[in-house]
Amino acid sequence: MEESNSIKLIRKSPWLFHFNSGGCNGCDIEVVAALTPKYDVERLGAVLTASPKHADILIITGPVTRQTAGSLKMIYEQMADPKIAIAIGTCACSGGVFRGGYNVLGGAEKVIKNVICIPGCPPNPRQIFAALKKLYENKLEEEKNDGGSKLTKE
Amino acid sequence: MGAVSLPKSDGTTVKLVPSESIVDAVKEIATTHPHLVGITAVHADSNIELLYSFDNFRGELRHLRVILPDKQPSIDSISGILLGAYIYEMEVRDMFGVNFNGHPLPNTRLLLPDSYPAGAPPPLLKTVTMDQLMKLLDSVQELQPPSPAIPITGSSRYSAESVVILPFGPYHPALKEPEHFALALEGEKIVEARPRIGYVHRGIEKLAENRTFLQALFLVERVCGICSFHHSWTYTLAAEKLLGITPGARAEYLRTLVAELERIHSHSLWIGLLGYWAGFDSMFMWLWSARERIMKLLEMIAGNRVNKSYITIGGVRADVSDEKLKIVQREIEEFKKEFKKISEAVMSYEPLWERTKNIGSFTAELAISAGAVGPTLRGAGIPYDIRKIEPYGAYPDLSFEVITEKGGDVLSISTVRVKETFESIRIIExxxxxxxSGNPVPQTFFMGTSKEGEAFARTEPPRGELYYYLRGKVGSRNPYRVKIRTPTLPNLVLAAEALKGYTLADVPLILTMIDPCFSCEDRAIVYVKGMEPLMVKLPRSVPANLSLGCPI
Incomplete structure (x- = not known):
């Protein structure tokens, strides 16, 4: 499969698949908070789906543990192209506070390439909303950074 | 022997028991103290010390200590006496390699990954360094999805025609966190449920041994993002006992304030999720939108919504001004009105009653034997609340009720959580x-060294009793051992039992009932590989010789 470097959203209603790769639940509840009334990413047509095959964006929370790494790879491969992976939280970006633990591989980029990183412990729903909005408006600029991409200001 | 006795000021007694007579000793102690708080293992001086802690629901703790050699340690299992012990024993077996004779699930793992080599040394032994473990695990890691553990197949107990083994999870739309259940189904009915956790095992207990006391505080806070403050508070309480530090009165009040705000946010989150799993989406949205008011308060007080990093050894990290306290008062008043309106609307809604009543029913005896804690246990009528029986923080000065409900099903547990939210509002008022008044912030953050000794602490997070055990070595900057016993671990034992007899459609509700937090329990490891000893019968109820002598 050819690796695509450009991050562009084709559809105007990005569907999300949420994958907890070993997180503490903190990022998970902030992702759900972003979906509920106050922040409401559903304004952008984003909904959580139950199947990776229906999803455009993979949301990864938590450091990748040895037990979940295989599942993460499998689920990412099941998603149809073009697909985007977003790592939410410092742990999913780099392993965070758990880096160096025997059961922790590190960030999501250990398993999949071209991950958009939103650091924070956990990132505020406002940040999650802002990132999705940039994606929605195709205003996300890419900054190459050791395999992972970083959000930059326009 | 390296055993240090627990400080007498805790009012606890430790009895040294020879390993052969553990079963008799537990049988005797369980007649008066039927709640097994946890089994703590420590590797010290070529020995593995096991500490069995028991409570009588009144806060009078008793401990049994067994000392085993670290070469091929072996002891009899006590899971025939107290059902919940089997999951603690699996944890100790995974992390320390202790063999439990007569354990109902031999050769199965709870927390370690499938790729962990069978003959490898257990991770929490002091002789095993993190580098060795990393080298060992990196050499075997391959990115293959773990094979779904189907431990029930091949059993002679069920014929292949009548029973279907359904793998449920680890990534299932009905689970927000990765966790695997092997469900044996007879038609629609569940006849057996076997959990496999360890997907979010991050090895926090080992990591904490390699950090200083202050650094470990930020690590244990991230055991769980929902009850993060209670994790850091319990750790701080244990560390303060060990190091002989006393926080000021204002610090105790501020800690209690943040803890109760956290309880409100966690309970309203859970009640919302109950609506989500029951197919009542408006309820989910209402509660989550009301909850944002509390999150805003937490952000104002601590600077962060979820992992607050507000507490420190000896106090808190920032004071809260009087203006901010006024905002807390005003906002909590608004929240109370809003929550009252929503909870009255949803809890009187008949379809929700019908969907939750008599679902996941369990008896008080089963809950005690499983070691269940928190709202799950209180939903079966047992008033076990650490805030009341072993007051900490500012709780001795505050008046509140311990909420209990009769019934022991999803509905009674939901009612407990709704009423507890109102109690928390009362506490905050x-x-x-x-x-x-006073200064709650310590002059300097703790950077010193440890004393010789051990200490434990318990608190009551939203999900139930949380237990921390700390061991210090004199002159060391790092804790020698940090043991965490989270509420979901014993509650999961109960949920797996409660699933039996219900249909597949009830699984999300029954699993949600205990407010599971798998990130909590997975600091440690369990796995079930292939077709190993199948369908081991677990003791399903309290043995006849266990009399519930305490007034419950």
């Missing part, structure tokens, strides 16, 4: 009125 009192805190704002009564808070003493």
């Amino acid at each position: 009192q805190i704002v009125e009564k808070i003493p």
Whole structure:
């Protein structure tokens, strides 16, 4: 499969698949908070789906543990192209506070390439909303950074 | 022997028991103290010390200590006496390699990954370094999805025609966190449920041994993002006992304030999720939108919504001004009105009653034997609340009720959580009125060395009793051992039992009932590989010789 470097959203209603790769639940509840009334990413047509095959964006929370790494790879491969992976939280970006633990591989980029990183412990729903909005408006600029991409200001 | 006795000021007694007579000793102690708080293992001086802690639901703890050699340690299992012990024993077996004779699930793992080599040394032994473990695990890691553990197949107990083994999870739309259940189904009915956790095992207990006391505080806070403050508070309480530090009165009040705000946010989150799993989406949205008010308060007080990093050894990290306390008072008043309206609307809604009543029913005896804690246990009518029986923080000065409900099903547990939210609001109102003045922030953050000894602490997070055990070595900057016993671990034992007899459609509700937090329990490891000893029968109820002598 050819690796695509450009991050562009084709559809105007990005569907999300949420994958907890070993997180503490903190990022998970902030992702759900972003979906509920106050922040409401559903304004952008984003909904959580139950199947990776229906999803455009993979949301990864938590450091990748040895037990979940295989599942993460499998689920990412099941998603149809073009697909985007977003790592939410410092742990999913780099392993965070758990880096160096025997059961922790590190960030999501250990398993999949071209991950958009939103650091924070956990990132505020406002940040999650802002990132999705940039994606929605195709205003996300890419900054190459050791395999992972970083959000930059326009 | 390296065993240090627990400080007498805790009012606890430790009895040294020879390993052969553990079963008799537990049988005797369980007649008066039927709640097994946890089994703590420590590797010290070529020995593995096991500490069995028991409570009588009144806060009078008793401990049994067994000392085993670290070469091929072996002891009899006590899971025939107390059902919940089997999951603690699996944890100790995974992390320390202790063999439990007569364990109902031999050769199965709870927390370690499938790729962990069978003959490898257990991770929490002091002789095993993190580098060795990393090298060992990196050499075997391959990115293959773990094979779904189907431990029930091949059993002679069920014929292949009548029973279907359904793998449920680890990534299932009905689970927000990765966790695997092997469900044996007879038609629609569940006849057996076997959990496999360890997907979010991060090895926090080992990591904490390699950090200083202050660094470990930020690590244990991230055991769980929902009850993060209670994790850091329990750790701080244990560390303060060990190091002989006393926080000021204002610090105690501020800690209690943040803890109760956390309880409100966690309970309203859970009640919302109950609606989500029951197919009542408006309820989910209402509660989550009301909850944002509390999150805003937490952000104002601590600077962060979820992992608050507000507490430190000897106090808190920032004071809260009187203006901010006024905002807390005003906002909590608004929240109370909003929550009252929503909870009255949803809890009187008949379809929700019908969907939750008599679902996941369990008896008080089963809950005690499983070691269940928190709202799950209180939903079966047992008033076990650490805030009341072993008051910490500012709780001795505050008046509140311990909520119990009769019934032991999803509905009674939901009612407990709704009423507890109102109690928490009452507590916060009192805190704002009564808070003493003073400086809650310590002069310097703790950077010193440890004393010789051990200490434990318990608190009551939203999910139930949380237990921390700390061991210090004199002159060391790092804790020698940090043991965490989270509420979901014993509650999961109960949920797996409660699933039996219900249909597949009830699984999300029954699993949600205990408010599972798998990130909590997975600091440690369990796995079930292939077709190993199948369908081991677990003791399903309290043995006849266990009399519930305490007034419950």
